[in-house]
Amino acid sequence: MLLRCLKAELQKCRRSPVWLAFVVLPIFPAILGTGNYLGNLEALENGWYSLWSQHTLFSSMFFLPALLGVFCAWQWRLEHTDHNWNSFLTAPVPVRDLYGAKLILAAVVSLLSQGCIGVLFLLSGKLAGVTGPVPPELPEWMLCGALGGVSVCAVQLFFSLVIRAFAPPVAFGLVGGIAGLMFTAQGWGYAFPYSLLCLGMRANHPQMELDLLPFALSALAYTVVFTLLALGYLRNRDIAAE
Numbered sequence: 001m002l003l004r005c006l007k008a009e010l011q012k013c014r015r016s017p018v019w020l021a022f023v024v025l026p027i028f029p030a031i032l033g034t035g036n037y038l039g040n041l042e043a044l045e046n047g048w049y050s051l052w053s054q055h056t057l058f059s060s061m062f063f064l065p066a067l068l069g070v071f072c073a074w075q076w077r078l079e080h081t082d083h084n085w086n087s088f089l090t091a092p093v094p095v096r097d098l099y100g101a102k103l104i105l106a107a108v109v110s111l112l113s114q115g116c117i118g119v120l121f122l123l124s125g126k127l128a129g130v131t132g133p134v135p136p137e138l139p140e141w142m143l144c145g146a147l148g149g150v151s152v153c154a155v156q157l158f159f160s161l162v163i164r165a166f167a168p169p170v171a172f173g174l175v176g177g178i179a180g181l182m183f184t185a186q187g188w189g190y191a192f193p194y195s196l197l198c199l200g201m202r203a204n205h206p207q208m209e210l211d212l213l214p215f216a217l218s219a220l221a222y223t224v225v226f227t228l229l230a231l232g233y234l235r236n237r238d239i240a241a242e
Contacts, residue, residue: 005101029058069173072156110149144200
């Protein structure tokens with residue numbers, strides 16, 4: 001059943017304009033980060049590592065939370081705007097599978113987003129004339145960033161489920177991204193889901209040592225908690241009647 005639900009979600013995505021966000025939004029932090037790097041070469045002397053710090057500072061704080069927020073809000077948009085709740089809730093499929101398909105697709109999007117950021121990072125470095133070997137930590141940065149992004153997706157899916165308007169959950173994602181950087185700066189990064197995105201990507205601190213166990217446990221905890229909240233909301237509230 002879960003596989004069928006996932007195929008249905010993919011069919012809804014095939015011709016959706018939401019994919020434009022994945023073409024446009026990752027370009028902005030790449031341009032801003034590269035421009036900031038080139039404008040501060042006297043201070044940013046660590047080549048690829050300095051370039052990554054500038055790229056991720058913008059993407060983890062503004063653009064990636066907004067991107068994930070847009071996608072998660074769009075996933076519930078058809079149910080909210082086209083009055084599909086009766087069909088959704090009365091389908092002969094467990095609610096956990098219906099919701100699980102949305103979360104899995106959002107997790108895939110988080111991973112693809114990191115891939116786009118990585119490709120743009122490498123391209124920007126070549127265009128900016130960065131020399132030396134590419135950091136071997138790059139795959140780990142992207143994978144940990146994707147894992148942190150899954151917890152963000154779980155939070156965003158819950159708020160997009162509860163809040164029927166499209167814009168507020170996206171704005172919540174932007175605020176969460178900024179707050180995540182503040183929590184990280186105060187040393188509370190492992191306690192806040194949006195901070196996990198910053199920590200996983202090593203935003204503005206690419207050579208930081210990440211404590212993988214609390215990072216993974218925190219990401220898992222937020223994903224499980226908000227998934228359970230969403231499932232409880234779907235099971236116990238008569239959304240179709242509202």
